[in-house]
Amino acid sequence: MRQETTPGQAYRSGEGFLPVCRADMEKLHIGQLDFVYIIGDAYVDHPSFGHAIISRVLQAHGYTVGIISQPDYRNADSITVLGEPRLGFLVSAGNMDSMVNHYSVAKKRRRTDAYTPGGEPGKRPDRATVVYCNLIRQKYKKIPIIAGGIEASLRRLAHYDYWSDSLRRSILLESGADIISYGMGEQSVVAVADALDAGIPVREITYIPGTVCKVRSLSQISDYVLLPDYVSMTKDKKKYAESFYIQYCNTDPFSGKRLAEGYSKSCYVVQNPAAEPLSQQKMDEIYDLPYMRTWHPMYDAAGRVPALSEVRFSLISCRGCFGGCSFCALTFHQGRIVQSRSHASLLREAKIMTADPDFKGYIHDVGGPTANFRAPACEKQMTKGACPQKQCLFPEPCGNLKADHRDYLALLRKLRAVPGVKKVFIRSGIRFDYVLADKDSHFLEELCRYHVSGQLKVAPEHVSDSVLACLGKPRHTVYEEFSRQYRRMNEKLEKKQYLVPYLMSSHPGSTMKEAVKLAEYCRDLGYMPEQVQDFYPTPSTISTCMYYTGLDPRTMTPVYVPKSPREKELQRALIQYRNPKNRALVKEALEIAGRTDLIGFGPKCLLRPDSSRKGSKQPSRPEEARKKKTIRNVHRKK
Numbered sequence: 001m002r003q004e005t006t007p008g009q010a011y012r013s014g015e016g017f018l019p020v021c022r023a024d025m026e027k028l029h030i031g032q033l034d035f036v037y038i039i040g041d042a043y044v045d046h047p048s049f050g051h052a053i054i055s056r057v058l059q060a061h062g063y064t065v066g067i068i069s070q071p072d073y074r075n076a077d078s079i080t081v082l083g084e085p086r087l088g089f090l091v092s093a094g095n096m097d098s099m100v101n102h103y104s105v106a107k108k109r110r111r112t113d114a115y116t117p118g119g120e121p122g123k124r125p126d127r128a129t130v131v132y133c134n135l136i137r138q139k140y141k142k143i144p145i146i147a148g149g150i151e152a153s154l155r156r157l158a159h160y161d162y163w164s165d166s167l168r169r170s171i172l173l174e175s176g177a178d179i180i181s182y183g184m185g186e187q188s189v190v191a192v193a194d195a196l197d198a199g200i201p202v203r204e205i206t207y208i209p210g211t212v213c214k215v216r217s218l219s220q221i222s223d224y225v226l227l228p229d230y231v232s233m234t235k236d237k238k239k240y241a242e243s244f245y246i247q248y249c250n251t252d253p254f255s256g257k258r259l260a261e262g263y264s265k266s267c268y269v270v271q272n273p274a275a276e277p278l279s280q281q282k283m284d285e286i287y288d289l290p291y292m293r294t295w296h297p298m299y300d301a302a303g304r305v306p307a308l309s310e311v312r313f314s315l316i317s318c319r320g321c322f323g324g325c326s327f328c329a330l331t332f333h334q335g336r337i338v339q340s341r342s343h344a345s346l347l348r349e350a351k352i353m354t355a356d357p358d359f360k361g362y363i364h365d366v367g368g369p370t371a372n373f374r375a376p377a378c379e380k381q382m383t384k385g386a387c388p389q390k391q392c393l394f395p396e397p398c399g400n401l402k403a404d405h406r407d408y409l410a411l412l413r414k415l416r417a418v419p420g421v422k423k424v425f426i427r428s429g430i431r432f433d434y435v436l437a438d439k440d441s442h443f444l445e446e447l448c449r450y451h452v453s454g455q456l457k458v459a460p461e462h463v464s465d466s467v468l469a470c471l472g473k474p475r476h477t478v479y480e481e482f483s484r485q486y487r488r489m490n491e492k493l494e495k496k497q498y499l500v501p502y503l504m505s506s507h508p509g510s511t512m513k514e515a516v517k518l519a520e521y522c523r524d525l526g527y528m529p530e531q532v533q534d535f536y537p538t539p540s541t542i543s544t545c546m547y548y549t550g551l552d553p554r555t556m557t558p559v560y561v562p563k564s565p566r567e568k569e570l571q572r573a574l575i576q577y578r579n580p581k582n583r584a585l586v587k588e589a590l591e592i593a594g595r596t597d598l599i600g601f602g603p604k605c606l607l608r609p610d611s612s613r614k615g616s617k618q619p620s621r622p623e624e625a626r627k628k629k630t631i632r633n634v635h636r637k638k
Contacts, residue, residue, distance in 0.1 A: 019066040034063040036085040040094035040124040041115040043069040045292035048311040056289040073125040076138040087196045092149030093128035105536040118303035133175035144202040147177040154540040156212045160548040162537040170269040178202045180212040187275045210275030229262035237549040244545045245553040254385030277337045284345040314365035321369035322377040322392040326472040326542040336386040338373045354420035361422030371428045374408045403437035426451045432482035433474045459502040463521040470509035505571040506562045507535040508546035512593040519574040528578045577606045
């Protein structure tokens with residue numbers, strides 16, 4: 001039975017932070033916790049942090065949970081400070097994949113960690129989920145371990161790992177965990193907790209939606225699709241592309257099948273279908289839980305947790321995304337069916353914000369993965385699911401798509417009317433093709449009138465239609481049409497507001513020719529982005545599958561992939577061709593692309609032929625010359 005803590009009424013009512021030490025347990029009269037939650041982030045009790053939601057949900061279901069934040073990964077004793085839990089350990093690397101948290105796309109170590117007090121780096125290990133689980137196994141051989149969070153979620157089956165440039169096994173096997181709770185996890189983690197509390201051995205918990213488990217024999221499961229085995233995928237990249245697309249087509253909770261991936265004759269990793277979408281009532285209940293809405297006071301001396309500053313005065317109104325961008329892992333994590341909170345729940349949270357002494361009257365964001373998605377793409381999704389092999393917006397909006405901003409507009413109007421609120425911004429991004437699909441222009445008008453602060457950031461990503469097709473984004477003419485409508489609306493409102501496009505370099509499909517085309521677009525726009533997103537091959541995206549296999553898993557057709565660090569550097573430099581530091585790189589890129597016509601004094605030229613300028617010429621080492629020749633030959637073939 002669940003532990004009844006007497007007189008621990010404060011714990012059961014959700015007052016205060018969760019226990020982080022034995023002294024906290026004693027104050028709450030808790031002799032043994034049901035779960036100990038090990039996290040790679042600082043302990044921040046705010047609904048933008050996954051560990052806060054999962055622990056509060058378990059607490060609301062009667063379970064006691066303690067937090068061990070950023071334990072010393074060099075010392076196994078650091079995970080014993082709260083004792084052995086009654087039911088099991090929960091493990092999460094944090095709100096980010098630990099490798100993405102640590103390394104840039106160039107694999108250079110980042111200097112700060114926004115999820116650590118004071119932004120201090122080095123408080124969590126590389127591959128944190130694996131390390132933490134192995135620490136637990138050193139001390140507690142048989143205790144159940146449930147891994148979750150985005151790192152475990154996106155590595156739940158065999159996956160390409162950019163940092164080791166290899167196909168790695170399921171993180172379930174690498175970590176020694178018993179179960180992965182994938183996706184957002186609220187429903188699956190409670191179901192696992194209830195099963196453990198009922199005395200079911202963890203090895204028999206193989207049936208819960210939203211989980212991944214291990215079985216010794218396929219006779220232990222039913223109604224499954226057998227994926228290519230791990231060994232065959234390591235030998236044949238095409239096998240991995242085939243496996244990935246089967247996974248991609250089975251992410252839906254209504255139509256998705258159970259998947260089994262073999263590692264030996266007596267070891268299979270099994271992915272159960274995704275958990276069903278949360279109802280609005282359940283979403284409200286989760287976000288209405290008694291969060292402290294700040295970091296634990298043990299961090300006060302070390303300084304703030306920077307990541308909280310970004311979300312402290314923002315509202316999460318929805319989750320899930322039917323945008324279907326190839327480089328985004330949301331399909332594998334939150335899913336394609338949009339779920340949203342009620343206006344009443346969001347207004348309650350906004351009023352809590354206004355009572356914060358640090359609130360200056362500005363709500364920084366009202367959104368989610370895509371701010372202007374507030375409902376499923378079409379009516380059938382909530383009963384039949386998202387179409388496995390068809391996108392809602394790509395290559396064109398589906399005929400069944402319901403493009404309607406009325407509910408979102410009504411919400412924004414109510415939030416603007418909350419006493420103490422001066423301005424409500426939208427910063428989590430909008431899908432401009434969805435705006436265009438809505439025949440009512442009221443949203444665009446109110447967006448420009450009330451919710452933009454001089455600049456609206458949108459993500460066309462590229463200008464080449466062939467690259468956009470690989471990206472899963474609409475044709476460039478769609479962005480141009482939105483740009484025209486945005487400009488006309490601001491002229492009508494007599495506002496000077498601009499579009500800031502997010503652009504991506506080196507995505508699969510982008511040769512040097514397409515990279516030059518993107519540079520020419522920046523030239524014609526009179527815009528040089530301060531930062532450029534070089535494509536980052538993170539686990540469980542279509543784009544990463546393309547990067548690793550050279551195949552588009554949707555069609556199995558070959559795709560050109562810029563892989564060498566030098567070529568990626570050249571493509572990135574082209575977008576920032578005005579930066580003097582990039583002069584030599586831009587010249588080399590134009591020569592490789594056969595576009596030396598863009599070196600000159602004409603109005604369309606990207607580079608001036610001023611060889612006397614300091615730093616314009618750099619000595620070419622033999623290795624660099626060889627790489628340059630190789631890149632040039634590849635692009636000539638293209």
